[in-house]
Amino acid sequence: MNELILFFRKNSKWFVFGFFVVLSCTMLFNSNPYHQHLYLTSAGRAVSSVYKSGSMLSSYLNLRSINEDLNRRNAELQAEIAAQNELISTFRELGYTDTLVADSGVRHFDFIVAHVINNSIARPFNYITINKGSKAGVRPELGVIDQNGVVGIVSNVGSGSARVISLLNPNFRLSCKIKRSDYFGSLVWDGKDPREALLEELPRHTVFNPGDTIVTSGYSAVFPEGLPVGVIMPDNNEHNENFFTLRVRLLADFTTLGNVQVVVNNYRAELDSLSAGEAEEAKRKPFGN
Numbered sequence: 001m002n003e004l005i006l007f008f009r010k011n012s013k014w015f016v017f018g019f020f021v022v023l024s025c026t027m028l029f030n031s032n033p034y035h036q037h038l039y040l041t042s043a044g045r046a047v048s049s050v051y052k053s054g055s056m057l058s059s060y061l062n063l064r065s066i067n068e069d070l071n072r073r074n075a076e077l078q079a080e081i082a083a084q085n086e087l088i089s090t091f092r093e094l095g096y097t098d099t100l101v102a103d104s105g106v107r108h109f110d111f112i113v114a115h116v117i118n119n120s121i122a123r124p125f126n127y128i129t130i131n132k133g134s135k136a137g138v139r140p141e142l143g144v145i146d147q148n149g150v151v152g153i154v155s156n157v158g159s160g161s162a163r164v165i166s167l168l169n170p171n172f173r174l175s176c177k178i179k180r181s182d183y184f185g186s187l188v189w190d191g192k193d194p195r196e197a198l199l200e201e202l203p204r205h206t207v208f209n210p211g212d213t214i215v216t217s218g219y220s221a222v223f224p225e226g227l228p229v230g231v232i233m234p235d236n237n238e239h240n241e242n243f244f245t246l247r248v249r250l251l252a253d254f255t256t257l258g259n260v261q262v263v264v265n266n267y268r269a270e271l272d273s274l275s276a277g278e279a280e281e282a283k284r285k286p287f288g289n
Contacts, residue, residue, distance in 0.1 A: 067259065074113075074147055074261070109224050112136055112262040114144075117161070121168055121194040121254045128152055128164040130260060138162045143222040143263035149251035150174060150229050151260055153222060162262075168194050168254055175220055176229050178206070179213040187214070187229060187248065194254050197230065202244040210234030214248050221265050 114136075118129035132138050134157050144151045144164050152164040153172060165172045168189050176199060177184035185202040199214060212232045218225025230248035 108266060110264040110266060112138060112264060114138075114162075114260050114262055116257050116260060119254065119257050120166070124191055125171060126166040126168040126254075127155075128166050128257065128260075130162050130164060130262070131160070132262065133158045133160045133162050135159050137264060138262050141222065142265075144260050145223075145227060145263060146252055146257065146260045148228070148253065150216065150223065150227055151252050151254075151257065154262065166254065167197065167250065167252065174223075174229065175217040176214050177217040178202075178208050178232075179215045179226075181207070183207070184217040184219065185244075185246075195250055196233070197248050197250055199232075199246040199248050200243070202246060204242050204244065206244055208232055208244075208246070221268050223263060 112132055114130040114132035116128055117131050118127075120126045120128075128144070128151065130138075130144070138154060138157055140154050140157055142154045144154060150167060152166045152169070154162050155165045156163040167174065167187075170189055170191060172188070174187040175184060176187045183202055183206040185199045187197050187199050189197045202208075210232050211234070214229045214232065216223040216225060216227040216229060228251050230250045233247045233249050
């Protein structure tokens with residue numbers, strides 16, 4: 001108690017000075033409309049700045065949940081686009097036949113949103129790790145895309161994570177075609193630039209222009225038809241007597257890869273059973289022997 005009294009006595013001059021400053025300011029602002037207006041304006045600006053800073057901090061803290069919601073919506077839109085493309089193909093077929101089987105109502109493709117937790121781009125054989133596994137419905141040989149284009153294909157799956165063979169891996173070959181045409185080839189990374197790949201085995205009579213978009217062909221059970229992959233680069237196409245090899249600038253930016261979507265083909269089991277039947281049939285002796 002004595003120390004507190006000593007503190008006040010020692011600093012009494014400052015307390016008296018502060019008291020008179022507050023009293024003077026109060027009298028000045030209450031008796032002078034002009035100074036009162038300045039005070040209210042300054043106080044309003046200070047409060048506004050505090051509120052703005054608080055709002056920016058709150059928005060930053062909510063970015064993760066907002067980003068997850070955007071990715072979920074993006075996955076839903078991807079599924080709708082795939083369904084619409086399939087419906088368009090069905091209507092085109094209607095122009096050739098009237099014996100089409102009625103649609104079962106099962107959506108062909110679904111998309112699982114995941115986050116990249118590990119990614120390599122500078123190795124000869126690159127891989128990606130995502131934070132979704134078998135518990136979320138991820139299985140081997142499912143395609144992986146992001147908001148820009150194709151990323152890779154699932155190779156190994158754990159309960160809560162999965163390993164993806166990156167498009168930047170020479171072991172991964174992707175069937176692609178030039179958009180709005182039926183000319184298709186095989187896309188493969190040549191191990192040089194993580195922003196580029198090669199589209200090989202295009203027929204010699206293929207018609208194309210630099211800047212044309214390369215999309216998935218749909219000739220596999222992994223990716224829907226028409227997913228963007230890249231664009232043809234100018235003045236660097238190679239060819240032999242029968243085929244073109246085009247250099248393609250990839251649309252997916254592997255240096256900033258963050259959120260991805262795993263492509264689930266709901267008809268995969270049916271397609272696999274048909275393929276298994278073909279394999280068994282191939283083992284049988286040819287007819288007539």
